[in-house]
Amino acid sequence: MSKLPREFYICEDTLQIARDLLGKLMIVPDERGARVAGMIVETEAYLGAEDKAAHSFGNRRTKRTETMFASGGTVYIFFIYGMYFQFNVVVGAVDTPHAILIRAVEPIENIEMMRARRRAKSKNAALKMPDQNLTSGPGKLCIAFGIDKSFNNESLLGGRVWIEDGKVFSADKIKCGKRVGIAYAEEFAEKPWRFWIKNNEFVSRG
DNA sequence: AGTATGATGGACT
DNA sequence: GTCCATCATACTA
Numbered sequence: 116m117s118k119l120p121r122e123f124y125i126c127e128d129t130l131q132i133a134r135d136l137l138g139k140l141m142i143v144p145d146e147r148g149a150r151v152a153g154m155i156v157e158t159e160a161y162l163g164a165e166d167k168a169a170h171s172f173g174n175r176r177t178k179r180t181e182t183m184f185a186s187g188g189t190v191y192i193f194f195i196y197g198m199y200f201q202f203n204v205v206v207g208a209v210d211t212p213h214a215i216l217i218r219a220v221e222p223i224e225n226i227e228m229m230r231a232r233r234r235a236k237s238k239n240a241a242l243k244m245p246d247q248n249l250t251s252g253p254g255k256l257c258i259a260f261g262i263d264k265s266f267n268n269e270s271l272l273g274g275r276v277w278i279e280d281g282k283v284f285s286a287d288k289i290k291c292g293k294r295v296g297i298a299y300a301e302e303f304a305e306k307p308w309r310f311w312i313k314n315n316e317f318v319s320r321g
Numbered sequence: 322a323g324t325a326t327g328a329t330g331g332a333c334t
Numbered sequence: 335g336t337c338c339a340t341c342a343t344a345c346t347a
Contacts, residue, residue, distance in 0.1 A: 159339070168339070179332060196340050197329030203339085216339055238328095242342080254340045296339050319340095 118277045124187030124206050129213045132206050133160040133310050134289055138282040141220055143260045143275070151228055151260055153220030153250055154281050157311040157318045159294045161203075163212040168300035171212035182268050183212035190276060192257075192267040199254030202262050204271065204278070218295070218309070220250045221317040222259070229259035252319040288313050295319070 119139070126132050142152050161169040163183070170193070171183045182191040183205055191203040191214050203214040222229055229249045234242070236258050250256040257263070262276070271277050291307045298304055311318045 161339075170339085177333075193339080194331060195338060197331075197338090199340050201339060218339085237342090239342095252340070294339070299337085300339095 116279060118272060118279060121186070121188050121272060124204065124271065125208060126187075127207065129160050129162055129206050129215070130308065132204075133158045133215045133308070136204070136215060136217070136278070137289060137310060137312055138284045140223065140279040140281040141217065141260070142277055142279060143262065145225065145228055145261065149228070150224050152224035153222050153229075153256065153260070155217055155219075155278075156221050156315045157217075157219035157309070159216040159218055159310075160308040161214050161216065162308070163207070163214075166300075166306075167303040168294060168297040168306075169212070169214070171214075174212065180212065183214050184210050185268065187213075188271045190266050190269040190271060192262065192264055194264060195254075200257040200263055201253045202257055202260075202266070216253060217256065218253045219311070219317055219319045220256050221315065222246055222249050232261060233258055247316055251317050284312055 136155050136158050139155050140152050141155055142150050145151050163169055163171045164174045166172055170180045185205055186209045187206040189205040191205050192200050194200055202217050205214050207213040230244050233244055233249055250259045269275050289310055290313050291310050294309045
């Protein structure tokens with residue numbers, strides 16, 4: 116029930132942090148201060164300067180990527196496909212621009228708030244919104260949690276968004292595979308840097 | 322179940 | 335002007 120400390124995010128092994136984030140709780144208080152919470156069930160690691168799929172490949176430093184160079188424990192938000200935000204956890208030391216994309220969470224607290232936000236954002240009222248469709252993707256979970264560009268550069272040690280200990284999954288309950296949507300990244304498109312909880316029905320894809 | 326496509330706008334060359 | 339770390343829908347089967 117308490118925030119993960121700075122040290123968790125500064126670990127040198129980004130892939131290990133991506134695995135360790137599985138089972139942790141992501142918390143964002145809503146407008147009234149009530150916790151909206153989800154258990155992280157799918158992540159993707161982006162390894163900075165060496166990783167052709169990372170925005171920060173080759174230490175590319177622009178207005179957008181600047182946040183990736185901050186200390187581990189910072190939130191990196193970017194806008195994509197004209198419509199969606201993506202929630203990332205910056206990890207590693209200052210100037211080591213690694214980040215972990217949170218691709219899916221399992222709804223835990225305040226599920227009706229998540230459903231209301233997803234419905235409000237949707238065009239047709241008939242869109243099916245079972246729990247499995249609320250946060251099973253990086254764009255969807257940002258809508259459900261009310262995350263937008265204003266969360267960029269927030270600290271995970273502050274009060275706006277943070278991560279807590281949750282459930283621990285042993286290595287045999289964790290699967291890995293190729294990352295999604297980065298076909299342009301040549302040999303890095305093949306790296307098995309996506310991690311998810313085996314048989315969990317809230318991941319974006321098995 | 323798979324595959325294709327439109328929506329929609331900011332970042333970057 | 336082109337490219338996206340996506341999602342929902344509309345096909346084919």
